[in-house]
Structures are given as structure tokens and as C-alpha cells.
Amino acid sequence: MKPFDHSSAVLAKEFPLFVSKEGLPWQQRKSSLTREAILESAIDVLFDGGYAALSTNEVARRARLSRGAMHHHFASRTELVLSLTEYVFYKRMRYFLDDYLSQVRESDEGDWLAIAEELHWQSVKGREYTAYLHLAVAARSDSELAAVFDPAQRHFQEIWHREMRKAFSNWGERADKLRIASEFAEAVHIGTLLKLPATESHERSAALRAMLLKTLRDLYGSG
Known part of the structure; x- marks a missing residue:
């Protein structure tokens, strides 16, 4: 598989507020970096204490x-949540393009599905994905958050699947199965992650992931 090398262009097009700060006037660059530091702190709050x-x-x-200073950048919680939602999706997309796809596409043909599954499993255990889950759950009962989060999530999913089709051209015309494979892997990983504290069974987690990998290979091998 060939390396995936157009992530910067995708991120600049879809998330222009969060791309490289080089070339900006100093004051504008400083303000942008401060906003990013605020959003990173907001992710920490979500990770530690949830949306509440x-x-x-x-x-x-x-x-x-x-x-x-906080009020200067975000005058209200609503403004903060609006930017935070977009920032969380940006962080997930940057990981997907820069780390996930690059490593998968550089792997050997026989190992790439296992590597893809492992990388995705590691990503759902990270702070950015935890922040995303807190926002997703809160949006189910918070109409104000849902009005921001739901359109952003739909947009993110379309970018995600578009870039997957480009990166995994070896799936050929089976784009529908590639999408099913991606969504199934995410569902299994989230379910496994949420059940771990209750079961405390890493053996069961490994068994579920092994079954997932077999299913992914079956999907890839089917016509």
C-alpha cells in the first residue's frame, strides 16, 4: 500500500481554523494558539468530568x-461548545489522516486489516474520542447541543468515508461494504470499551476483537 499524503490539503479545506498558524501576524497567531489551548483544556474537562x-x-x-481572557475568546458556554465540537472532529480527522491511514497504508498487504483494527481500538481509548462520546451522549437530551453536534457529525462522517474510499482503493467497487466494516468496527470497539470497567475481562475484550477481525476479513474477502 502507498503512503497517504494529502492530509494537509483535506484538513485545510475542511477545518481552516485549526490548521498551521505559520504566516499569520504575531497577534493573530497568539490569539489562535490561546484558543487552541482553551479547547485542549475543554477536552480535558470532558475527559475527566463529562459534559455536565x-x-x-x-x-x-x-x-x-x-x-x-476567557470571555474575550468565548463569551459564553454556547460559543465554547460550538468551537469545541468542531475542534474534537478536527482532532479525530487529523489522527485518521496523519496516523491511522498512513500506518495502515504502509503495512504489508496481509497485515493491514489487523493493523487497522488495532489502531482504531487505540484511538477510541484516547481523550479526544472520550470527549466525542460525552458530546454525542449529551446531544441526545440537549437540543441546543444537538443543533450543533448532529450536523457536524454528519459532515465528519461524509469526509471520513470519502477519504476511506480514496485510501482503501483495494476495496474496489465495494464502498458499501467498506462503510459497513468501518461502522461495525466502531460499534464493537465502543461497546467493548464501555463494558470493560464492569467485566474487568481483558480476555473477553480480546475475544470480541478477534471475532471483529474475522468479520472484517470476511467482508473484505466477499465479492
């Missing part, structure tokens, strides 16, 4: 900013 813990005061404390 997300407040501008708590995020400002984590980012070591005064309330005035």
Missing part, C-alpha cells in the same frame, strides 16, 4: 486564564 462539568470557569482554570 464543562463550564467556562472550569476551562479557564484548567487553561490558567483569567475570566476576562
Whole structure:
């Protein structure tokens, strides 16, 4: 498989607010970096305490900013959530393009599905994915959040599957099966991750993932 090398162009087109700060005037660059630090702190709040813990005061404390500085960048929790939602999707897409696809496409033909499954499993255990899950769950009962989160998620999914079709051209005309494989892997990984604290069974987790990998190979091998 050939390396995947157009991630910068995709990110610049789809997430222009979060791409490289080089070339910006110093004050604008400083402001952009501060906003990014705030959003990173917001992810930490989500990771540690969930959506209910997300407040501008708590995020400002984590980012070591005064309330005035926080208000300058995000005047309300709604503004913060709006930017945070887009930022979380940007972080997931950057991982998908820069790390996930590159490593999968550089792997040997016989190993790439196993590597893809392992990389995705590691990604769902990360802080960015945990933040995404907190937002997704909260959006089910918070109409204001849903109005922001749901369209962003649909847009992200379309980019995700579009880039997967480009990267995994070896699936040929079976784009529908590639999408099913991706969504099935995500569903199994999320379910496995959420059940781990209750079962404390890493053997069961490994068995579920082995069954997932077999299913993915069956999907790939079917016509």
C-alpha cells in the first residue's frame, strides 16, 4: 500500500481554523494558539468530568486564564461548545489522516486489516474520542447541543468515508461494504470499551476483537 499524503490539503479545506498558524501576524497567531489551548483544556474537562462539568470557569482554570481572557475568546458556554465540537472532529480527522491511514497504508498487504483494527481500538481509548462520546451522549437530551453536534457529525462522517474510499482503493467497487466494516468496527470497539470497567475481562475484550477481525476479513474477502 502507498503512503497517504494529502492530509494537509483535506484538513485545510475542511477545518481552516485549526490548521498551521505559520504566516499569520504575531497577534493573530497568539490569539489562535490561546484558543487552541482553551479547547485542549475543554477536552480535558470532558475527559475527566463529562459534559455536565464543562463550564467556562472550569476551562479557564484548567487553561490558567483569567475570566476576562476567557470571555474575550468565548463569551459564553454556547460559543465554547460550538468551537469545541468542531475542534474534537478536527482532532479525530487529523489522527485518521496523519496516523491511522498512513500506518495502515504502509503495512504489508496481509497485515493491514489487523493493523487497522488495532489502531482504531487505540484511538477510541484516547481523550479526544472520550470527549466525542460525552458530546454525542449529551446531544441526545440537549437540543441546543444537538443543533450543533448532529450536523457536524454528519459532515465528519461524509469526509471520513470519502477519504476511506480514496485510501482503501483495494476495496474496489465495494464502498458499501467498506462503510459497513468501518461502522461495525466502531460499534464493537465502543461497546467493548464501555463494558470493560464492569467485566474487568481483558480476555473477553480480546475475544470480541478477534471475532471483529474475522468479520472484517470476511467482508473484505466477499465479492
